[in-house]
Amino acid sequence: MKKILVIGSTGQIGSELTKVLRETYGNENVVAGYIKGAEPKGWLAESGPMAEADVTNPQMIADIVKQYQIDTIYNLAALLSVVAESKPRLAWKIGIDGLWNILEVAREHGCAVFTPSSIGSFGLSTPKMMTPQDTIQRPRTIYGVSKVTTELLSDYYFNKYGVDTRAVRFPGVISYVTPPGGGTTDYAVDIYYNAVRGDKFICPIKEGTLMDMIYMPDALKAAVDLMEADPARLKHRNAFNIASLSFAPETVFAAIKKYKPEFEMEYDVDPLKQSIAESWPDRMDDSCAREEWDWCPRYDLDSMTKDML
Numbered sequence: 001m002k003k004i005l006v007i008g009s010t011g012q013i014g015s016e017l018t019k020v021l022r023e024t025y026g027n028e029n030v031v032a033g034y035i036k037g038a039e040p041k042g043w044l045a046e047s048g049p050m051a052e053a054d055v056t057n058p059q060m061i062a063d064i065v066k067q068y069q070i071d072t073i074y075n076l077a078a079l080l081s082v083v084a085e086s087k088p089r090l091a092w093k094i095g096i097d098g099l100w101n102i103l104e105v106a107r108e109h110g111c112a113v114f115t116p117s118s119i120g121s122f123g124l125s126t127p128k129m130m131t132p133q134d135t136i137q138r139p140r141t142i143y144g145v146s147k148v149t150t151e152l153l154s155d156y157y158f159n160k161y162g163v164d165t166r167a168v169r170f171p172g173v174i175s176y177v178t179p180p181g182g183g184t185t186d187y188a189v190d191i192y193y194n195a196v197r198g199d200k201f202i203c204p205i206k207e208g209t210l211m212d213m214i215y216m217p218d219a220l221k222a223a224v225d226l227m228e229a230d231p232a233r234l235k236h237r238n239a240f241n242i243a244s245l246s247f248a249p250e251t252v253f254a255a256i257k258k259y260k261p262e263f264e265m266e267y268d269v270d271p272l273k274q275s276i277a278e279s280w281p282d283r284m285d286d287s288c289a290r291e292e293w294d295w296c297p298r299y300d301l302d303s304m305t306k307d308m309l
């Protein structure tokens, strides 16, 4: 049975990933890592072990790995795209210096490491439609720069030291359980919250702006399935394109309106979010993930919308 440490277990993806991992591998085998000020609460704190796991403190990570005999680390420590632009040094410290610390611990203790990349790892010069797995990655945000570095550093540790590093490039993740914070794709979550509350939605992203999105259960399935995949089949490692949904604001608005005809939306475009969104793909080509580890999402826009509402 795997022994897993989830770093960033109280974040948007972290809390739901910890739940799925505990259901899959047993509560006692999944340690919920957190940082001071963001301690786990409720079921997360009660259902299994937890430990302070600050990626900027390598000794702290090594101690947890030794104490719980961890063999797999899910490293979700990162600032999202919009917030990272206002704190670039911190984004680097957590995303890259932190990853370095984790990879060193993993090398010493033989752990596998999953550190997600993102659609943010692409930039304006990347082909926008059916973005290939291997393509130009010249992002201009610090989020993107750190995600490309994450991919390269993870590949470096695999090629040089044999550390079992694997990752996906997450689209915008949509969930009704934990709201995100500070991302460019957050509008696609906020729109559902507004619809359920019966409020008009003010959309910060321009009509016609396509971005890849994914429903949380599919995002979690990707993270678990990739770490379970047969390494002999993996030609790529860091990181796989995974596509699921690709839509613009007016499309998700129309999908919600089908169930809530009274729902209203108007645009008030945020220039920072818009410029980031325009530098990201319209839709990724995920054929490598499909071929190498049988990636296949389960939700489309309509089934997600029903579930969200």
Ligand code: AKB
Pocket (backbone or CB within 6 Å): 080, 081, 082, 118, 119, 120, 170, 171, 172, 173, 182, 183, 184, 185, 186
């Ligand atoms: C963000 O918008 O920052 C994230 C992402 C797509 O990486 N949700």
